[in-house]
Amino acid sequence: MITTFGPPQSELMPGAKNAVETCLAVKPHEAVALIADETSRAVAAAIEAALEERKARCLPLLLEDFGPRPMKAAPALVLDALESADVGIMAMTPQPGELGARMSIVKVVERRQIRYAHMIGVTPQIMQQGMRADYKMVDRLSDKLRERMLNAQTLSVRTEAGTVIDAHFDRGLDWVKTSGLISPRYWSNLPAGEVFTTPATVDGTFVCDATAGDHFNGKYGDLQSTPLTLKIKNARLVEVHCDRKDLEQEFWDYCHTDENSDRVGELAFGTNLGLSEMIGILLQDEKFPGVHIAFGDPYGSQTHADWKSKTHVDVLTRNCDVWIDSDQVISKGKYQLDHLGLA
Numbered sequence: 001m002i003t004t005f006g007p008p009q010s011e012l013m014p015g016a017k018n019a020v021e022t023c024l025a026v027k028p029h030e031a032v033a034l035i036a037d038e039t040s041r042a043v044a045a046a047i048e049a050a051l052e053e054r055k056a057r058c059l060p061l062l063l064e065d066f067g068p069r070p071m072k073a074a075p076a077l078v079l080d081a082l083e084s085a086d087v088g089i090m091a092m093t094p095q096p097g098e099l100g101a102r103m104s105i106v107k108v109v110e111r112r113q114i115r116y117a118h119m120i121g122v123t124p125q126i127m128q129q130g131m132r133a134d135y136k137m138v139d140r141l142s143d144k145l146r147e148r149m150l151n152a153q154t155l156s157v158r159t160e161a162g163t164v165i166d167a168h169f170d171r172g173l174d175w176v177k178t179s180g181l182i183s184p185r186y187w188s189n190l191p192a193g194e195v196f197t198t199p200a201t202v203d204g205t206f207v208c209d210a211t212a213g214d215h216f217n218g219k220y221g222d223l224q225s226t227p228l229t230l231k232i233k234n235a236r237l238v239e240v241h242c243d244r245k246d247l248e249q250e251f252w253d254y255c256h257t258d259e260n261s262d263r264v265g266e267l268a269f270g271t272n273l274g275l276s277e278m279i280g281i282l283l284q285d286e287k288f289p290g291v292h293i294a295f296g297d298p299y300g301s302q303t304h305a306d307w308k309s310k311t312h313v314d315v316l317t318r319n320c321d322v323w324i325d326s327d328q329v330i331s332k333g334k335y336q337l338d339h340l341g342l343a
Contacts, residue, residue, distance in 0.1 A: 004045075004048065004060060005034075005036060005041050005044040005045040005060055005062075006041065006045045007049075008046040008048070008050075009042055009045070009046060009124070011124075011128060012042065012045075012046035012124055012127045012128065013049065013050065014131075015046070015126075015131030016046035016049065016131070018131055018132060018133075018135070019047060019050070019089070019117060019131060019190055020053075020056075021050070021054065022136075022180070023117060023135060023180045023181060023182050023188070023190055023192065024087055024117055025181075026051065026056050026087055027054075027056070028054060028055040029055065029056065029057060030056050030057065030086040030087055031056075031057045031084060031085045031087070032051055032056050032058050032059065032086065032087040032088070033059050033061060033082050033089070034047060034048060034051070034058050034061065034089050034091075035063065035078055035081075035088070035089065035090040035091070035105070036060070036061070036062060036090070036091045036092055037062065037063040037069070037091075038064050039093040040092050040093060040119075041062075043091045043119070043123070043124065043127055044060070044091050046127065047089060047091065048060060059081050059085070061075075061081055063075065063078075069095050069098075070096060070098045071095075071101040072100075072101065073101050073104065074101045074104040074105045078105065079104070079105065079108055082105065082108045082109060082114070083108065083112070085114060086114060086115070087114060087115045087116070088105075088109055088114055088117070088187075089116070089117045089119065090105065090116075090117070090118055090119060091119040091122045092120060092121075092122075093120075093121055093218070094120050094121060094215060094218070095215065096214075096215040099214065099310065099311065099312065100310065102118075102120065103297075106118070106187065110301055114184060116188075117187070117188060117189075117190040118187060118188065118189045118190070120189070120283060121218075121281055122190070123281060125279060125281070126191060126279075126281060126283060126284045129191075129274070129275065129279070129284065130191030130272055130274060130275060130283075130284040131190065131191050132274060133191065133193065133273065133274030134273070135179065135180035135181055135192065136181070137273060138179045138192065138193045138272055138274070139177075139180065139181050140342065141179075141271045141273065141335065141337075141340065141342060142177045142178075142179035142193070142194075142269075142271045143177065143179075144340040144341060144342060145175075145195045145271065145329075146175045146177050146195050148324055148329075148340070149169070149197070150171075150175055152169065152324050152325055153168065153169075153325055154166055154167065154168055154323075154324075155167045155199075155267070155322065155323070155324060156323040157206075157321070158321045158322075159207060159317050159319055159320055159321065161207045162207040162229065163204075163206050163317045164204045164205050165204035165232065165293075166202070166203055167199040167200075167202045167203075167267055168199065168200050168201045169197060169199055170198075170199075170200040173197055173200075173303050173304050174197065174302065175195055175196070175197045176195070176197065176302045178192050178194045178195075178196075179192055179193060179194075179195075179271065180192030180193060186302065189283065191272060191283065191284055191287055192287065193270055193271040193272030193273075193275075193287035194269065194271060194286065194287060195268065195271060196267065196269070196299075196303070198264075198265055198266060198267075198298035198299075198300070198303040198305040199264055199267045200235070201234055202232050202234075202264045202267065202293065203232060203234065203235075204232060205229060205230065205232070206229075206232060206293060206315060207228070207229050208227055208228040208230060208317060209223055209317055209318055210224065210278050210280075210285055210316035210317055210318050211223065211278070211285050211286075211316050212228065212251070212282070212313060212314065212315050212316070213282050213294065213312070213313045213314035214254070214311070214312065214313045216254075216313065217280075217282040220244075220247055221280050222278070223247075224318070226242060226244045226247065227242070228240060228241070228242045228247065228248070228251060228315065229241040229242065230315065232264065235264040236262050236263055236264075237255050237264075237295055240252045251313075254311060254313060255295050255313065257309075257310055257311045258310050259309075260296065260307055260308065260309035261295060261296050261309050261310070261311045262295060263295065263296070263298075263307070263309070265294055265295065265297050265299070265305070266298060266303075266314070267291065268286070268291065268292055268293070268294070269322075270285075270286055270288045270289055270290050270291070271289065272287035272288065273335070275288045278316075278318065282314060282316070285316055286314055286316060288316075289320075289330060289333050290316075290317070290318075290319075290320035290322070290330060290333050291320050291322050291330070292317065294312055294313060294314040294315065295311070295312075296309040296311040296312040296313055297310070299312075319332045320332075320333055
């Protein structure tokens with residue numbers, strides 16, 4: 001079994017320390033379960049070193065030590081480690097069919113209400129970009145957006161690539177802030193910067209000309225040259241069009257895995273103001289200023305949506321124009337901070 005992820009790379013340390021000290025607020029002597037895979041070993045090594053500097057007790061867990069990938073189920077020793085940890089961190093590259101294993105890990109985190117960073121698809125590049133953000137400012141922006149959306153009637157999104165969607169909301173469902181300042185109440189992806197809900201309805205056309213989630217990101221990369229055009233009616237995916245017919249068919253099939261795989265389970269603002277460009281990696285790009293959606297599971301434990309799905313796939317678009325009711329709050333992917341009381 002692994003006892004350490006190895007020596008850290010100095011250029012990854014600022015992002016790792018931001019994760020450990022600012023985002024997770026790890027205290028000396030706290031027990032931290034650090035779960036990683038071989039692909040993410042360099043990131044894990046930097047986080048391990050940051051935990052050591054913090055004088056925390058780190059338990060390193062390498063997924064490949066527990067069996068072949070893709071994982072059919074979460075390893076028992078990983079779940080056991082989270083049962084006694086004060087803090088959990090998972091840095092890994094997703095493989096097809098692993099969502100269930102990841103969700104069972106998250107289930108332990110939510111039941112125990114420990115602070116937890118979910119770093120799925122993290123890379124050294126992300127550690128040097130999104131993980132160096134000023135998360136206190138990201139938190140302020142996220143707060144303002146959440147406050148506005150709790151009373152909003154309509155959200156409209158337009159892009160030059162052809163996105164034209166309008167969404168309406170259910171006041172019984174929550175808007176969730178994952179701004180990088182992680183609490184026991186809400187675990188968070190890192191890098192962070194999202195405010196999301198499960199919308200009541202979404203109608204229109206969404207053009208995914210950036211990245212798509214789950215295994216599509218690793219397999220197809222940035223979709224700017226071969227965008228997915230997605231027709232949505234009453235929050236259900238009704239048509240998919242793409243010049244790459246293999247991607248078109250695979251996306252359609254994935255979004256029909258179960259009865260809710262074609263349903264818009266998430267509508268989210270990206271609020272990480274530290275990002276200046278998309279890099280083709282979903283974990284970071286979904287935090288880029290703008291609005292994106294996801295088909296499938298609505299993270300009901302957080303939004304309070306009363307339905308589920310075995311799948312969840314994000315789709316992103318570039319250079320959004322976004323209106324809350326009739327007030328334009330994002331222009332070409334840039335927040336109009338004066339409209340949100342942050343100028």
